[in-house]
Amino acid sequence: MTDKPTVSVLGTGIMGAAMARNLARAGLDVRAWNRTRAKAEPLAADGIRVTDTPAEAVDGADVVLTMLYDGNTVLDVLREAARALRPGMVWAQCTTAGIELVGDLAGFAGEHGLVFYDAPVLGTRQPAEAGQLTVLAAGPEEGRGTVTPVFDAVGAKTLWTGDDGAAGSASRLKLVANSWVLAATAAAGEVLALAKALDVDPQDFFDLIEGGPLDMGYLRGKAALVLDGKLTPASFAVATAEKDARLIVAAGERGGVRLDVAAAAAERFARAAAQGHAQEDMAAAYFASFDEKSEPGN
Secondary structure: OOOOOOEEEEOOOHHHHHHHHHHHHOOOOEEEEOOOHHHHHHHHHHOOEEOOOHHHHHOOOOEEEEOOOOHHHHHHHHHHHHHHOOOOOEEEEOOOOOOOOHHHHHHHHHHOOOEEEEOOEEOOHHHHHOOOEEEEEEOOHHHHHHHHHHHHHHEEEEEEEEOOHHHOHHHHHHHHHHHHHHHHHHHHHHHHHHHHHOOOOHHHHHHHHOOOOOOOHHHHHHHHHHHOOOOOOOOOEHHHHHHHHHHHHHHHHHOOOOOHHHHHHHHHHHHHHHHHHOOOEHHHHHHHHOOOOOOOOO
């Protein structure tokens, strides 16, 4: 193997497609697979070989990178690719899979002789497209020389949390980070909804907090998506936010803590999805404050 490994990207949604493009721009040989091939086809223009099956994508690769919906999907896809996996292949598991399935994922890796890295990423569409994600990684020293060029191509920073991917330290940190992101997103929607209900100009609220400890660029950014009607294309979809919120609640229960805000956020995302906003940016949780897709006064 050269210092530029061949990488198989399984899953080319919002994040996976951007990561694949940045891997190709870094000069790595990239193959990509997606369940709906049409979503992966545009990557061919970036010199990426789009394949029909997961097995074809991983055959001969040095690194397999998974960026799929959830942990069960990851296992299903890797089982489809199993015949083409080989001992010593590095697996960078970047899907936010929660902590309950990390052991199963690592167990699958062990059965096939794969070098397993628990490697979820922090960031949404824009940082993914810019190669500015933060990679949270845990895995053995022995394979880091192979996986580091991959992490460097997709991220601005890699934060190593341990040397045993099976322990799930990176996934645990990712859930803690996402708990804050999702809580802030839900709060942004509620403050806009309350302002509308009370006939308060949202700009008056932003002027009130400007420059103080309550001011947040993230709050302003998510609020702007709602106020300007720019919820598509999503940086992070409502449906995915709901999935992550439920992983966070489950992780809390497993650890013996009750996470009321995360549980409420999961329900807000679920209501917004049921109203037709599932594939819009997670800021669309705003609509969960109202009946159906209407807002007061509409």
